[in-house]
Amino acid sequence: MPARIAVLASGGGSNLGALLDHLDAAGARRAGQVVLVASNVAGAGALDRARARGIATAVADPADGDALAALLAPADLVLLAGYLKLVPPIVARAFRGRMLNVHPALLPAFGGPGMYGRRVHAAVLAAGARVTGATVHFVDEAYDRGAIAAQWPVPVHAADTPDTLARRVLRVEHLLLPRVVTAVASGRIALGPDGRAHGAPEPAAYAAAGDDASLAAAFDAAFAR
Numbered sequence: 001m002p003a004r005i006a007v008l009a010s011g012g013g014s015n016l017g018a019l020l021d022h023l024d025a026a027g028a029r030r031a032g033q034v035v036l037v038a039s040n041v042a043g044a045g046a047l048d049r050a051r052a053r054g055i056a057t058a059v060a061d062p063a064d065g066d067a068l069a070a071l072l073a074p075a076d077l078v079l080l081a082g083y084l085k086l087v088p089p090i091v092a093r094a095f096r097g098r099m100l101n102v103h104p105a106l107l108p109a110f111g112g113p114g115m116y117g118r119r120v121h122a123a124v125l126a127a128g129a130r131v132t133g134a135t136v137h138f139v140d141e142a143y144d145r146g147a148i149a150a151q152w153p154v155p156v157h158a159a160d161t162p163d164t165l166a167r168r169v170l171r172v173e174h175l176l177l178p179r180v181v182t183a184v185a186s187g188r189i190a191l192g193p194d195g196r197a198h199g200a201p202e203p204a205a206y207a208a209a210g211d212d213a214s215l216a217a218a219f220d221a222a223f224a225r
């Protein structure tokens with residue numbers, strides 16, 4: 001029985017789209033099924049993506065923790081895919097080990113309150129970092145602090161701007177996130193009693209010049225079990 005997945009998103013939802021495509025491609029072998037997409041923004045593109053696929057949607061006030069907890073209660077797994085609000089503690093506690101977030105940098109660097117979107121990549125460039133990447137982590141009561149489930153490196157090029165770097169990182173997010181969600185939904189990656197995530201593969205060397213097929217193959221090799 002596929003895990004019931006609820007997604008919270010505030011923006012366009014390209015990560016949601018990548019997850020939906022990955023689960024569709026898995027067909028009957030899918031480890032999860034997105035059953036709800038909720039947003040704090042009534043006009044969020046992520047809600048349009050959900051409606052286009054016949055998935056239930058909701059607009060939820062992040063300030064009302066009890067209502068959000070009730071809305072998410074039927075879900076086995078909750079995914080923050082570009083959700084810009086702090087998850088109320090009652091919800092973070094209810095979904096300990098069952099809530100994931102994707103962040104466009106290698107946490108704990110370049111994370112925390114106010115670090116989202118273009119700002120992250122501008123900070124990476126301002127710091128002169130040579131490598132950035134994507135992180136998927138379990139969510140706790142603070143922004144971007146929970147146990148890291150998986151990461152993937154992305155090289156920073158000398159000519160990069162925040163926008164060129166964002167595009168390169170987003171491509172990796174779209175490959176990493178669905179595989180981590182699948183691994184958590186199937187129990188291969190889990191939050192241990194020690195408060196650390198277990199089961200994630202070691203990221204292979206980044207195929208920077210690779211085309212999408214070779215990059216996807218590198219991800220599949222890394223996540224193959």
Ligand code: GRF
Binds near residue numbers: 011013014083103170
């Ligand atoms: C992504 O870069 C994600 O890492 C961050 O917010 C962005 C969401 O983009 N949390 P999208 O809405 O999935 O296109």
